[in-house]
Amino acid sequence: PGKVFLIGAGPGDPDLLTLRALRLIQDADVVVFDRLVSPEIMALVPASVRRISVGKTAGFHSVPQDRINALLVDLAREGLTVARLKGGDPLIFGRGSEEAEELAAAGIAYSYVPGITxxxxxxxxxxxxxxxxxxxxxxxxxxxxxxxxxxxxxxxxxxxxxxxxxxxxxxxxxxxxxxxxxxxxxxxxxxxxxxxxxxxxxxxxxxxxxxxxxxxxxxxxxxxxxxxxxxxxxxxxxxxxxxxxxxxxxxxxxxxx
The missing domain is CATH 3.30.950.10 (Tetrapyrrole methylase, C-terminal domain)
Structure with a gap:
């Protein structure tokens, strides 16, 4: 199986993205991103990298959280390196730990990448x-x-x-x-x-x-x-x-x- 990186994209300014986050985004096979990830950050994703939007707004979840969890597991099982991109930090109101629990239960390797809140x-x-x-x-x-x-x-x-x-x-x-x-x-x-x-x-x-x-x-x-x-x-x-x-x-x- 592949691996999932739960990445904090920071508050929006691409200059505030960590070097590790940038490297993982550019080396990933697929980027799964939230609505709060700014267009400036997404512009750093290479054109060759597949992108999947799972954005949410208040009262409307285009992709429910359980489907996001399953998506990450399925992509990793295909042998892909997945950059799960979240606004801010994945462990501050980002549901990063919920997704990590699902990945761990499925035997998928994952890693947190902190971001500026x-x-x-x-x-x-x-x-x-x-x-x-x-x-x-x-x-x-x-x-x-x-x-x-x-x-x-x-x-x-x-x-x-x-x-x-x-x-x-x-x-x-x-x-x-x-x-x-x-x-x-x-x-x-x-x-x-x-x-x-x-x-x-x-x-x-x-x-x-x-x-x-x-x-x-x-x-x-x-x-x-x-x-x-x-x-x-x-x-x-x-x-x-x-x-x-x-x-x-x-x-x-x-x-x-």
Whole structure:
């Protein structure tokens, strides 16, 4: 049988792809990729390499997860080297471990290839740190969406920690509930929030707000998925209070001397 590499493609900027990930993508027989893998990353896949899209959107899975698991097993059993490409890191809300369990049960060799997370990419791109002395002593990642639109079952009391930065993945549809729950647990209504869409790519959009206003601001200025939210005092370090604009439009022009 072949082997499957569970690869993190990073937040979208191809310059943030690891060298190992790039080598495996270019040496693979087939690339199985998610919707969150940016077009810039996919442009690095050689034309001779077979591509299979298994993208998902909220409420619509073009390929159910069990079929993805079976697909990876079948491809490896054909003797192929499979690059399973995921946005961000395969072990942070990427279902990489679920696919690894299926591969292990089928006797297929696999390996993880870490990637820069969307949260790390957004922090670097916007200049908002995830931790900062005097503002945040820790950071927590949570998902703001449950499979089949199930109710969010989060430990709201522990999440409402003023000294911790909260990063919410896939939470745009439920941000009104998330903000209300956090406020009910004692977080201030004026706590800064920064929404970032398509972090690190030319399509990046930023929306600074607060817990009290974030749902209304999103309704007035919708951001196309993928979107993540940085909630906490560190988000107040974001200096640009303008309406969301592509990152490329706001980037300073550097002069080479």
């Amino acid at each position: 969307a949260a790390q990419g957004a922090a670097a791109s916007t200049g908002v740190p995830l931790t900062h002395r005097g503002l945040a002593t820790g950071v927590r990642y949570v998902t703001g969406h449950r499979a089949r639109d199930a109710e969010l079952e989060l430990d709201w009391a522990s999440l409402a920690d003023i000294d911790t930065t909260l990063v919410v993945y896939m939470g745009a549809a439920n941000m009104a509930e998330i903000a209300a729950r956090l406020i009910a647990q004692g977080l201030p209504i004026d706590l800064p929030v920064l929404a970032v869409g398509h972090a690190t790519t030319p399509r990046e959009v930023r929306l600074p707000s607060t817990l009290a206003r974030i749902a209304a601001d999103l309704a007035a200025h919708p951001i196309e998925a993928p979107v993540l939210f940085v909630i906490g005092r560190v988000a107040g370090l974001y200096a640009d209070a303008a309406l969301p604009l592509p990152a490329a439009a706001r980037a300073p022009q550097l002069r080479v001397v």
